[in-house]
Amino acid sequence: MDFLNDTGWEARLFTGVIDDEQIGAWLVARATFEVDPSRGRLAPSEARWPVFHEKVDTRYGTFPSDNHPMHRGCDLVVLGRARCRQPAERCDASFSVGDFHRTIRVIGDRRWVRDARGELVASAPTPFTEMPLDWTRAYGGRAASHGEPVEHPLNPKGRGVCLDEASAEGVSLPNLEDPSMPIATWMDSPVPAAWGPVDRSLPWQLGDRVKQEGWGPGNEPGQERFNALVRTCTPAASVPRNVAPELRGDERVRIALGDDRWDFALPGFNLRVDVQVGDERFVRRTSVSGLWFLADTQLLVVTFRSRWRYRMRPRETRAARLHALSA
Template sequence: MKLENKTPYPADLFRGVIRERRLFGSVAIRVAYDILGQELRIADEQTWPISPGPWESAFGPMPGDELMIRGGVDVLLHGYARTSHQRPVTRLDVEVAVGPGWRHRIAVIGDRSWERGLTGLRPSAPIPFSILPLTLERAYGGSGEWDSLEVPFVDNPRGRGFYIDEDSARGQPLPNIENPEALIDRWDDRPDPVGVQACDLVFGPRVRRSVGVDLERHVITELRSTLFNAAFPDMIAPAAHAGDEVRITGVRHDGPVLFRLPPPPLRLVLRFGEQEVVREPAIDQIGVDTEGMRAFLSYRFPFRYQMIPLQKRHIQLLVAEPSSAWASVPLATSYGEAQ
């Protein structure tokens, strides 16, 4: 089976074996857009590739796209927390919403350090700010030293706020980016890092929420498709559809970033022997560069099929007219066999 891409958008077909004569395919496409006012317009240059393996993007490290299905829609942001009209504040909540039913926020707090109080160390008063980067270096994490050995906080060794003992914490910084529902209070608090960029496949909260393990038998009992998402666990929306409003606050001095998701500018034609179907892929990633006012939407269409000897199998990716309304079907549809 081959993918014939007749669009200007980066795309690839990934395949794998489920069991004997039972296979899966997954077509992944990525479309770059410019944010003009409250509208997404297809960019002249399509610079966001589809990559089987990990790669370095404008958003930082990105995991590969070679997978069958994600457990929801990754929402990824690149940029800064910015206060309204550049007025300094000590705390700013950055919030992103997709559609009517999903939203998530993080707390961005001015620079603080651990200082001596009556009962031990306490956070100093935050320094007012008008701009702070939304990077993992500002989230909880980092590394400490024990017995002359460097001890990293595994989930985010690039971060700040992790200390081995009280003496090493004194005078040192707290993270700027926190979970507003679980703010750090003590120097030895160990919160899960929060962020708006992509996280590693082995990121602890991602694994804990996606993999069920029987500790007594030392076996995996459940593997959820959220393991294959790239976003932080709380930055995964259940779904995103054309017409849904995307709203991001706390990232521009001049107000929120606001746009509606457009219809997919493409369609798939799948042929299995004499069977031909036309399908519309679903959104599985929303990436927004709030500084450059650019975005990308990743689309995916996963399916299962049966290996039938000598059967002709072919997939075309075509540009769709803006007014076209193509049938949407549940993910992981089966083809090439009796329905």
């Protein structure tokens, strides 16, 4: 299928075989904007984030490839740090889009230490002025069991995993926590929380769905039911808790990373795809599937998606044109 991009933004059309007769097509477009905090609006940026054909590593985490047809909601990602003007023991890093709000608690360095009664308790947080918001600061990491290394299944890059009390003493606690799941004892095992991207969201989504279904020991699903659950999971650049519902594209965005704050409105994106397959013509709208905020450079990367299917017939014209409509 021929593809014409009339937006001036990065865009790519992917196709894949569905069956003997049908082809699936999915379009991914990516726009990069400068955030003007004084005016509360976005301006086009000369910097351009491309569409990813393969996963991309950054110091804050790994973005997955865009080469997948299915996606739900809008991935929220922050690349950067929480900053405090004065040394603080804790602060919040939050991202709000419309009615959706997500907060991660940022805490200074702590360790498990013995109190006067000999019990393990968390030390007082060390005041900080900057804290990375990536997965190395979230709960997870590695520990040893019977002399063998054991990795946290969701976040092996993190910190805080303890397998027994004897080895827990002196272990660093995570700097990033979900406020609804604070760590109180060395035995606690919360879901890791951070703002960085993830390249494999399936294990996170499965964990969330299994919890929603109430499955557990003595209440395990059959293989067919579990496979059906797996099919409902879709690739994403964010963990499930950091995925907002589908956006209109004109929502208010508020980001607070410690004392650094941004408040602006999305400009009401109105992208569409005109598709021609032989004599058939149809239109597909795009949805906003990602808002990635680069705090150090104050850039917002917006990802759009659209998909459709068509029948493959030889010698027919097959073309798609991406363009923006007037607001």
